[in-house]
Amino acid sequence: MSKVIVVTSGKGGVGKTTSTASIGAALxxxxxxxxxxxxxxxxxxxxxxxxxxxRVVYDLINVAQGDAKLAQALIRxxxxxxxxxxxxxxxxxxxxxxxxxxxxxxxxxxxxxxWVICDSPAGIERGALLAMRFADQAIVVTNPxxxxxxxxxxxxxxxxxxxSRAENGERIDKQLLLxxxxxxxxxxxxxxxxxxxxxxxSIPLLGVIPESEEVLRASNLGAPVTINxxxxxxxxxxxxxxxxxxxxxxxxxxxxxKKTFFNRLFGRRAx
Amino acid sequence: MSLFRFLTQxxxxxxxxxxxxxxxxxxRVALGPRDLVTILRDELLATIARHIxxxxxxxxxKMERAGAYSTLEIDVEIPCDKVAGAPPSVTxxxxxxx
Numbered sequence: 001m002s003k004v005i006v007v008t009s010g011k012g013g014v015g016k017t018t019s020t021a022s023i024g025a026a027l028x029x030x031x032x033x034x035x036x037x038x039x040x041x042x043x044x045x046x047x048x049x050x051x052x053x054x055r056v057v058y059d060l061i062n063v064a065q066g067d068a069k070l071a072q073a074l075i076r077x078x079x080x081x082x083x084x085x086x087x088x089x090x091x092x093x094x095x096x097x098x099x100x101x102x103x104x105x106x107x108x109x110x111x112x113x114x115w116v117i118c119d120s121p122a123g124i125e126r127g128a129l130l131a132m133r134f135a136d137q138a139i140v141v142t143n144p145x146x147x148x149x150x151x152x153x154x155x156x157x158x159x160x161x162x163x164s165r166a167e168n169g170e171r172i173d174k175q176l177l178l179x180x181x182x183x184x185x186x187x188x189x190x191x192x193x194x195x196x197x198x199x200x201x202s203i204p205l206l207g208v209i210p211e212s213e214e215v216l217r218a219s220n221l222g223a224p225v226t227i228n229x230x231x232x233x234x235x236x237x238x239x240x241x242x243x244x245x246x247x248x249x250x251x252x253x254x255x256x257x258k259k260t261f262f263n264r265l266f267g268r269r270a271x
Numbered sequence: 272m273s274l275f276r277f278l279t280q281x282x283x284x285x286x287x288x289x290x291x292x293x294x295x296x297x298x299r300v301a302l303g304p305r306d307l308v309t310i311l312r313d314e315l316l317a318t319i320a321r322h323i324x325x326x327x328x329x330x331x332x333k334m335e336r337a338g339a340y341s342t343l344e345i346d347v348e349i350p351c352d353k354v355a356g357a358p359p360s361v362t363x364x365x366x367x368x369x
Contacts, residue, residue: 146290146291150294150298153295153298153299154298157299157302166308166309168331169308169312169331169333170328170331171327171328171330188282189282189283189284189285190282190283190284191284192287193284196287196288200288200291
């Protein structure tokens with residue numbers, strides 16, 4: 001049975017697109033058929049992060065309005081065969097998307113893919129509401145930072161009231177993906193801890209992605225950390241989050257704290 | 272001076288946590304209850320789960336407003352092997368409240 005996931009956050013720049021690409025690629029590498037869909041009309045970037053920016057011909061709006069067939073718009077990844085991308089439009093107005101059009105496209109995607117992962121735009125406007133509307137499950141991407149946590153709380157409220165599942169009296173599963181986490185700074189009391197964020201948002205944890213240089217390198221190259229064979233901590237954390245999403249019940253691994261001299265000295269201060 | 276400040280500086284994360292907790296407590300009230308239906312569903316699920324094992328997706332809670340009154344519809348699907356002496360296929364419970 002296919003699952004539709006929305007990757008959302010409220011705040012911009014926390015890692016929605018990176019997470020969509022990385023988790024999508026990891027799921028596809030496990031042999032599942034995955035489609036990642038960019039809902040950020042006018043500011044599309046999922047194509048760039050996936051290295052497919054020069055292959056976009058038709059986009060989500062073309063398909064939603066019936067100007068192109070879904071099969072014409074899907075871009076198949078050259079490295080992972082079972083991964084496809086449906087890009088957002090860069091030139092059209094965001095109001096060109098309708099609920100009916102999106103519902104039809106999502107319905108078609110459900111028929112051909114095991115996983116449909118919708119990359120939401122930032123904010124709580126129409127674009128973000130459209131991205132979450134037909135989802136079965138949500139990944140709430142949050143940085144351990146006050147403005148991001150506040151915006152995530154707001155998005156959780158919208159997931160519980162504005163999605164089609166919520167309106168039909170059904171449950172929408174929400175899981176937290178904590179990104180750009182620095183265990184050293186958290187241990188020193190300089191950054192909110194994982195427990196703090198979980199306690200405030202009270203949704204279950206999907207994964208913790210450590211702040212890592214490999215993430216920037218991956219977007220520079222257009223190859224998500226889970227594709228480019230990176231053995232670094234972010235790649236590992238994304239692979240693990242994908243396994244957990246697919247039903248693995250192992251507890252979430254917390255990124256190691258770097259055992260620097262400074263951390264050893266001050267690590268206990270906020271324990 | 273800066274070394275002194277460094278040694279006496281309070282960790283900032285507990286401050287962040289406290290500020291968020293206070294702020295969100297206010298905002299959740301101001302922006303309306305975290306959807307009453309969702310809260311009811313979660314609490315009903317917890318209560319039922321204490322006695323019978325059910326699929327969380329098979330619990331539906333709907334609230335409808337019509338003129339002077341609202342109805343609350345709770346629909347729970349319970350697998351028959353979980354309840355002794357249940358009707359053959361599926362046990363359904365429905366409740367309506369004014």
